[in-house]
Amino acid sequence: MENRKQAILRAVVHEFTTSAVPVGSQALQSRYFVNLSSATIRSELAELADLGYLAQPHTSAGRVPTDSGYRYFVDFLMDLEPIPDRVKAYIRDELQSAPADVEGMVERVAMTVAAVTQNASVASAPQGSQARIKHVDLVSLEPQEVLLILLLEGNLLRQQVVNTTEPASQADLTVLAARLNDALSGRASDEGRRRYDGAPLGLEKELLGRVIAVLDLYEKGTENLVVHDGVRNLLRQPEFAESSRVHQVLEVLEETRYLTVLLRQLIGESDLQIVIGSENTSSRLQGCAVVLTTYGPTDRLKGVLGVIGPTRMAYSQTVSRLQAVARGASDRMAELGV
Amino acid sequence: MENRKQAILRAVVHEFTTSAVPVGSQALQSRYFVNLSSATIRSELAELADLGYLAQPHTSAGRVPTDSGYRYFVDFLMDLEPIPDRVKAYIRDELQSAPADVEGMVERVAMTVAAVTQNASVASAPQGSQARIKHVDLVSLEPQEVLLILLLEGNLLRQQVVNTTEPASQADLTVLAARLNDALSGRASDEGRRRYDGAPLGLEKELLGRVIAVLDLYEKGTENLVVHDGVRNLLRQPEFAESSRVHQVLEVLEETRYLTVLLRQLIGESDLQIVIGSENTSSRLQGCAVVLTTYGPTDRLKGVLGVIGPTRMAYSQTVSRLQAVARGASDRMAELGV
DNA sequence: TGTTAGCACTCTCCGGCCGAGAGTGCTGAA
DNA sequence: TTCAGCACTCTCGGCCGGAGAGTGCTAACA
Numbered sequence: 001m002e003n004r005k006q007a008i009l010r011a012v013v014h015e016f017t018t019s020a021v022p023v024g025s026q027a028l029q030s031r032y033f034v035n036l037s038s039a040t041i042r043s044e045l046a047e048l049a050d051l052g053y054l055a056q057p058h059t060s061a062g063r064v065p066t067d068s069g070y071r072y073f074v075d076f077l078m079d080l081e082p083i084p085d086r087v088k089a090y091i092r093d094e095l096q097s098a099p100a101d102v103e104g105m106v107e108r109v110a111m112t113v114a115a116v117t118q119n120a121s122v123a124s125a126p127q128g129s130q131a132r133i134k135h136v137d138l139v140s141l142e143p144q145e146v147l148l149i150l151l152l153e154g155n156l157l158r159q160q161v162v163n164t165t166e167p168a169s170q171a172d173l174t175v176l177a178a179r180l181n182d183a184l185s186g187r188a189s190d191e192g193r194r195r196y197d198g199a200p201l202g203l204e205k206e207l208l209g210r211v212i213a214v215l216d217l218y219e220k221g222t223e224n225l226v227v228h229d230g231v232r233n234l235l236r237q238p239e240f241a242e243s244s245r246v247h248q249v250l251e252v253l254e255e256t257r258y259l260t261v262l263l264r265q266l267i268g269e270s271d272l273q274i275v276i277g278s279e280n281t282s283s284r285l286q287g288c289a290v291v292l293t294t295y296g297p298t299d300r301l302k303g304v305l306g307v308i309g310p311t312r313m314a315y316s317q318t319v320s321r322l323q324a325v326a327r328g329a330s331d332r333m334a335e336l337g338v
Numbered sequence: 339m340e341n342r343k344q345a346i347l348r349a350v351v352h353e354f355t356t357s358a359v360p361v362g363s364q365a366l367q368s369r370y371f372v373n374l375s376s377a378t379i380r381s382e383l384a385e386l387a388d389l390g391y392l393a394q395p396h397t398s399a400g401r402v403p404t405d406s407g408y409r410y411f412v413d414f415l416m417d418l419e420p421i422p423d424r425v426k427a428y429i430r431d432e433l434q435s436a437p438a439d440v441e442g443m444v445e446r447v448a449m450t451v452a453a454v455t456q457n458a459s460v461a462s463a464p465q466g467s468q469a470r471i472k473h474v475d476l477v478s479l480e481p482q483e484v485l486l487i488l489l490l491e492g493n494l495l496r497q498q499v500v501n502t503t504e505p506a507s508q509a510d511l512t513v514l515a516a517r518l519n520d521a522l523s524g525r526a527s528d529e530g531r532r533r534y535d536g537a538p539l540g541l542e543k544e545l546l547g548r549v550i551a552v553l554d555l556y557e558k559g560t561e562n563l564v565v566h567d568g569v570r571n572l573l574r575q576p577e578f579a580e581s582s583r584v585h586q587v588l589e590v591l592e593e594t595r596y597l598t599v600l601l602r603q604l605i606g607e608s609d610l611q612i613v614i615g616s617e618n619t620s621s622r623l624q625g626c627a628v629v630l631t632t633y634g635p636t637d638r639l640k641g642v643l644g645v646i647g648p649t650r651m652a653y654s655q656t657v658s659r660l661q662a663v664a665r666g667a668s669d670r671m672a673e674l675g676v
Numbered sequence: 677t678g679t680t681a682g683c684a685c686t687c688t689c690c691g692g693c694c695g696a697g698a699g700t701g702c703t704g705a706a
Numbered sequence: 707t708t709c710a711g712c713a714c715t716c717t718c719g720g721c722c723g724g725a726g727a728g729t730g731c732t733a734a735c736a
Contacts, residue, residue, distance in 0.1 A: 235585040247573040
């Protein structure tokens, strides 16, 4: 595409993302291309419309980027917006003061992204394909009831109440916990399975079975933590003035169960993924764009972090800020050993 | 108030809560008072309006209950709606399959309330005025870094990374943990403080200090868990058609920090609290009604569970279902020892 | 005295109409 | 290739008027 056409497309996207009003040739001329006539711009606009990058809400309205217009923009025209120091500082402070556990951190990360991008955000907890056990603990609740506490990689605590077939005192359990720790701590989940197969005695086998059950649950990701925040930001946007639009987005967000899957699908392999309007598989996200990246303390442990907003989104700002938070969060989590 | 006036007020509330349309004398006559003329009903309506229980959106519209109208209704006219078996079963299933930890349970409870009342819900975790320690555990992360794990009453896990001044091996920590358990487990938080004052040696004192810090945080409730769900239900209501209304509610809900305080204020002493429209302290909840009750495994451990919806809410249904979930959740939590 | 039919009145809602304004596409000239 | 000029199209907001819903008042009736 010729330079000038690109410049005009860029200008239209920029203008429309800030004003939310279809942009006409005159507005472009006066604000971006003073030494071009509006007629020239008009003919360029018409060609861009023929190419499918722009559309008109109606015959005598200005132009609006189409989904492919945005796509072209993010693929070829966008340059990352630098982040103001104020925002950088905000991000740093928020992450610095975040809790040292995964849940708390993920929540804080989602909050921060929502705040700095002024859109809704989603975050899933970093998760490796295999869980690693850091520590096992057993607490006696009743004579035949034990609370099993697992500390996983990422300082992730998991607990489960186990009703045992034989009674056990806290002293018994303490000894047993020490044994399990020797065998399991620092090991990946398949070590647990191996130990389970090389079956020891009754209670130990029983508890090992539960350990494995917890790990399975975690690894299958069915219980994977996904949080969202900042829906209120969306409500400020004119495209969500009729509440049915928000409704659909909220339904996607509040259906936490499917969100994990959705995120995984979307993120694919790449480290930054932008899904625009009709590119979304879910029809409820029509008119919305999703920007996703990964984050996590190590290369093995990755979660998804994303922004959901109207397609008319300040992509360059969103991307740079999202990535900044992702980077910051990754560093912070590595530092905390979370 | 005479019986007939009450009946008419009740009918207006009932009609309006289901149809969301101002109700006129004819509608009342044909559907509720066949052997009364519409003129008679009109004069009664006029008197109810004089009393401040009804209002007219405009001169020639039907009547709409005012906040005091709703107040009179819930105080004197409402009888609890029986819960269909289908709903009862749903509640039971949801609670039965809920996770056995507080966080998971609270989330499930909020979800269930949102689902059965078709409104937005809030829930705060059950919490006593004093935390009780069930178990302490110490895990070595780095030579001078310890993960402190506290199991509180309610199977509530709390963790904190502690950087110690002196290095300690896992063996040291295990011994120390045993000592702390002897001293603290089963005891209330002030025992921890007493132990801390009767200062032992360096590392032990250091960790005890952290234990107390965690307990303080918990008891002050600043970090108290509050979840919400079902905002999507609100968006179905015509009063939230303009998104600014949802906006305000969402802001209240997403400001988790203040929500705890708000809930505590609202619930006061009573076990069921209904706050209608202008009775709300927060101006952002104008036009909304909040129905709150308490729940928890024991009398000492109580959380708040509530419904937020438009003032035009099916109060009798909401109250009976909310209370059913609260009762169910309390039983289930007692059963699980959560 | 309470109830009711009748009636005039008020106000909203909705569709149609119209003019202003914005923006376009086309054409012919530089 | 660019540009000025112009006719054309479409939305938007305001205005009008009729239909409809609902009220309050009045006078008559049980």
